Amino acid sequence: MTRVLKSSADSFKRAVDILRAGGLVALPTETVYGLAADAANDDAVKKIYAAKGRPTHNPLIAHIFDPKDAEKFVDISPLAQQLMDVFWPGPLTLVLPKTSEDISLAAGAGLDTLAVRCPKAKWAKAFLKLGFRGPIVMPSANRSGHVSPTTAQHVLDDLGKTIDMIIDDGECPNGIESTVLKIEGDKAILLRPGAIPTEDFIPYISDLRLAKTTAQPSAPGMLQSHYSPNASVRLNALEKRPYESYLAFGPTDVKSDFNLSLKGDLAEAARNLYSALRALDTVDTIAIAPIPRTGLGAAINDRLKRAAADKGT
Numbered sequence: 001m002t003r004v005l006k007s008s009a010d011s012f013k014r015a016v017d018i019l020r021a022g023g024l025v026a027l028p029t030e031t032v033y034g035l036a037a038d039a040a041n042d043d044a045v046k047k048i049y050a051a052k053g054r055p056t057h058n059p060l061i062a063h064i065f066d067p068k069d070a071e072k073f074v075d076i077s078p079l080a081q082q083l084m085d086v087f088w089p090g091p092l093t094l095v096l097p098k099t100s101e102d103i104s105l106a107a108g109a110g111l112d113t114l115a116v117r118c119p120k121a122k123w124a125k126a127f128l129k130l131g132f133r134g135p136i137v138m139p140s141a142n143r144s145g146h147v148s149p150t151t152a153q154h155v156l157d158d159l160g161k162t163i164d165m166i167i168d169d170g171e172c173p174n175g176i177e178s179t180v181l182k183i184e185g186d187k188a189i190l191l192r193p194g195a196i197p198t199e200d201f202i203p204y205i206s207d208l209r210l211a212k213t214t215a216q217p218s219a220p221g222m223l224q225s226h227y228s229p230n231a232s233v234r235l236n237a238l239e240k241r242p243y244e245s246y247l248a249f250g251p252t253d254v255k256s257d258f259n260l261s262l263k264g265d266l267a268e269a270a271r272n273l274y275s276a277l278r279a280l281d282t283v284d285t286i287a288i289a290p291i292p293r294t295g296l297g298a299a300i301n302d303r304l305k306r307a308a309a310d311k312g313t
């Protein structure tokens with residue numbers, strides 16, 4: 001039975017003990033809840049793939065607790081360093097050339113790059129004080145391909161029988177995964193829009209490109225079908241059909257079952273997205289209102305497009 005403990009000094013110590021012993025712990029972050037394992041422990045990393053039912057060609061993100069530790073594992077260009085200085089700790093993942101063999105090969109899915117992030121989370125500083133520098137690998141704490149978890153209960157619903165412990169720190173404040181950039185010298189490729197809007201990078205990146213579709217993802221969250229409820233998903237819906245649930249955004253005359261943000265706030269919509277998809281996943285189809293594509297709307301639309309893949313109507 002998975003233990004659920006409130007976020008505290010005691011639960012952080014228990015988490016470190018479990019990670020050192022090769023176990024799995026679900027941890028709250030500013031984005032979503034993640035499923036953590038010691039990144040240097042091959043067996044522990046393989047447990048993540050097994051617990052989630054995750055394809056082994058889908059790489060994991062290495063999470064560090066101190067931005068200065070990144071240089072131990074990846075080659076940091078001037079552009080990468082500038083982005084780290086501005087956005088870390090925070091919801092930015094950088095894919096960089098790997099320079100260390102200290103991280104499990106399973107975590108990188110055989111690539112010569114490594115996705116690295118420094119989260120803004122209470123437990124990160126606590127782990128350092130406890131003498132555990134990590135890094136840890138930590139995909140979202142859900143069944144592979146399913147809707148991401150933004151509460152401890154979501155984690156328990158998906159993985160409750162397969163992991164050792166969940167630290168409960170309430171609802172995640174951002175509610176959507178990190179933005180992922182691949183850095184190649186002074187150029188950047190957007191692999192996944194996320195909690196930091198693309199517009200925020202304009203002062204720092206002169207050449208930002210979009211990733212091309214590939215069968216081998218170079219970062220998490222790039223699979224065509226992902227973040228999916230069990231129900232079919234109908235996008236850009238302007239009306240509610242019989243036997244559908246309707247997920248609205250902003251003021252509307254359509255009778256809705258849930259509104260991501262009555263005032264049309266994209267940050268609120270991102271925070272509510274996954275909880276809403278889980279709550280409405282009791283019907284054949286979830287109809288979703290149009291969402292603006294600017295700012296955080298780009299990340300929301302990315303998630304909805306992937307949620308609808310192979311089962312959209």
